[in-house]
Amino acid sequence: MAKSAMSQSMDRPLPDISSLRPPGGKRSSKRDRILEIFLRQEGHLSADDLCELVRREDAGIGRATVYRTLQWMVGAGIARKVDFGEGHSRFEPSFRHPRHFHLICTKCHRSSEFLSSDVEALMEEIAAARNFATTQAVVQIYGTCEDCRTGTKTDTIDGTTTELVFARDALRIAIATERSGLEFYTRAAGLTKDARGRTVFQRLAAEEREHLGTLEKRYGELVAKNPQLEAKPTFLFFKGAASGLFAEGAAKLREGVDDQQALLIGIKCERGSHKFFKRYGERFEDSEGKRIFLEFADEERAHLDLLIREYRGLVERQDRRSPAHAAVAKPRR
Amino acid sequence: MAKSAMSQSMDRPLPDISSLRPPGGKRSSKRDRILEIFLRQEGHLSADDLCELVRREDAGIGRATVYRTLQWMVGAGIARKVDFGEGHSRFEPSFRHPRHFHLICTKCHRSSEFLSSDVEALMEEIAAARNFATTQAVVQIYGTCEDCRTGTKTDTIDGTTTELVFARDALRIAIATERSGLEFYTRAAGLTKDARGRTVFQRLAAEEREHLGTLEKRYGELVAKNPQLEAKPTFLFFKGAASGLFAEGAAKLREGVDDQQALLIGIKCERGSHKFFKRYGERFEDSEGKRIFLEFADEERAHLDLLIREYRGLVERQDRRSPAHAAVAKPRR
DNA sequence: CTAGGTGCAAATAATTTGCAGAGGC
DNA sequence: GCCTCTGCAAATTATTTGCACCTAG
Numbered sequence A, B: 001m002a003k004s005a006m007s008q009s010m011d012r013p014l015p016d017i018s019s020l021r022p023p024g025g026k027r028s029s030k031r032d033r034i035l036e037i038f039l040r041q042e043g044h045l046s047a048d049d050l051c052e053l054v055r056r057e058d059a060g061i062g063r064a065t066v067y068r069t070l071q072w073m074v075g076a077g078i079a080r081k082v083d084f085g086e087g088h089s090r091f092e093p094s095f096r097h098p099r100h101f102h103l104i105c106t107k108c109h110r111s112s113e114f115l116s117s118d119v120e121a122l123m124e125e126i127a128a129a130r131n132f133a134t135t136q137a138v139v140q141i142y143g144t145c146e147d148c149r150t151g152t153k154t155d156t157i158d159g160t161t162t163e164l165v166f167a168r169d170a171l172r173i174a175i176a177t178e179r180s181g182l183e184f185y186t187r188a189a190g191l192t193k194d195a196r197g198r199t200v201f202q203r204l205a206a207e208e209r210e211h212l213g214t215l216e217k218r219y220g221e222l223v224a225k226n227p228q229l230e231a232k233p234t235f236l237f238f239k240g241a242a243s244g245l246f247a248e249g250a251a252k253l254r255e256g257v258d259d260q261q262a263l264l265i266g267i268k269c270e271r272g273s274h275k276f277f278k279r280y281g282e283r284f285e286d287s288e289g290k291r292i293f294l295e296f297a298d299e300e301r302a303h304l305d306l307l308i309r310e311y312r313g314l315v316e317r318q319d320r321r322s323p324a325h326a327a328v329a330k331p332r333r
Numbered sequence C: 001c002t003a004g005g006t007g008c009a010a011a012t013a014a015t016t017t018g019c020a021g022a023g024g025c
Numbered sequence D: 001g002c003c004t005c006t007g008c009a010a011a012t013t014a015t016t017t018g019c020a021c022c023t024a025g
Helices: A030-040 A047-057 A063-076 A117-129 A146-150 A162-191 A195-225 A241-254 A259-282 A288-321 B030-040 B047-057 B063-076 B117-129 B146-150 B162-191 B195-225 B241-254 B259-282 B288-321
Strands: A079-082 A090-093 A101-105 A111-116 A133-144 B079-082 B090-093 B101-105 B111-116 B133-144
Touching (some): A030 A047, A030 A063, A030 A090, A047 A063, A063 A090, A111 A117, A111 B117, A117 A133, A117 B133, A162 A195, A162 A241, A162 A288, A195 A259, A195 A288, A241 A259, A241 B241, A259 A288, B030 B047, B030 B090, B047 B063, B063 B090, B111 B117, B162 B195, B162 B241, B162 B288, B195 B288
Parallel strands (some): A101 A133, B101 B133
Antiparallel strands (some): B079 B090, B101 B111
């Protein structure tokens, strides 16, 4: 039985490339050369592809060294080994997008990538149900790509645009969530009888509107600077329970609730939304998209705090009026 | 570049084993021997494992023949080639469960299987968004299994119990859906003012209750006959949008609706539920679990028809009273 | 000086192929 | 007799190793 497995410890946050020379071996020499050439490429290289490339620039480098360097890179978390069932492994730089998945065309042998937090969430659930400690997950969809079926060249996401497409998708998701939040608060403001409560909701609606404006402006700037962006396929699939949350909240509002309940619903929505974007934002590598998610999470957090403050104030005022009823459920945290 | 790909055309509904001898080659001889030995095993065999097994029973069979038979089996849809990243391929009989996914323990090198219609649905969506024609999907979760971490032996699903565990899970899902349906109709009956409409909802509630009883009895019988079943881990992960549908429907009822709207909500729920179970039932191989899903789909269909009939009656009666308002949206189909 | 890095060629491992012979129809 | 199946050994491909040599700290 051969080579069993190059240490499967992938998907670490990887600091920066220059700082990881020491771990393991001495400084370096050809290693650097190979690494540099590897990182310069895009797509999924086979060991042999890399050999060729290296040989082209530096005649005196042996296949064995390339293989050894590849093993080191995988162990150090610089590269990821992927298997497309071709009888040989391929390698991809891992610093760009951790845990992305692949659509693999069996006709043209090209593969395109996608991110799906939805799929990840499901896999986490499944692993948890089986008490399985996940280190890595592989999702590969095999089939025929659009280009091969129709003969036309469709727009693809290449190495230079992934970052941008990711940022675009992050913005789109944030905007969608913001919209449903705005709708929720507008409706809540319309329903609330208490003048003070209404003011809070109006203020939140105004904030959402403003933030929505900011996000849309940013989106506009992004696509203005990169006109090809709008046509690119979706890279990040993320239904975002957050948008579901606000819709659900809005439905509850329609059932008719008192001011206190409305605040609690708002709190639930913002808490869910915050947690959600924080959690998913954190699992991405440093990038514009990640930053958008985390910023957005902070924004939601601020709203959450505001709502909680207001809720406390409301309960306090009620207490003062009729201390006996004070036993109303308090929001956690 | 080697062997590229054994025809990727897997996952066909496979008729029965005896009838697929002719396609391709002559009758057979050793082929049958190898096939028979392969099918008798459970788990994921490597080509070498199979060679050993075959050699043990029939000394005069060469490695090449085993490889060639394996290729033929994959092409004929009898076997599926799986790659766990060990440097060699493994093969599994494909007639049991099409498109299942794997949890692979990197410590003990064992793998357990699961089905997730939720993951499948997401992958379909993703493929559709990219205009990608899927032929096969691979989902592998690598990590450490419970046994390896805790040292204890947990209950696993082996070849003899998969069918039963699948049936168990199908029943559990059907029961959960039935429960939420029952709750929905009970609530609807309570809310409906029109005597006739109320009768319909009561009748449906009664039917759901009865069917629920049947399903629960069946579940009880199943686990009584196989006491080890209750402790087995979940095999089929299936949130079932259907249960979500009824819950959503019930929420809408709470908002306060008239009888006609209540019927429409019921129709929407049953239609969704029927479609859902039909669709997912169809993608399974013939098995008790599949039958449970399809039976359940039929049941929901009957309810749907009843609701539609009732809805039509209601509209007609209204028409007779005030023909002018006849332009109410009709349910499709 | 010394541990690890490197090249080359040989070793290993998984899988396929060429070819002569065997077997069913 | 034809056509495919088979076995064996040789070929191919991907990847690793042994070993002598080289090089940076």
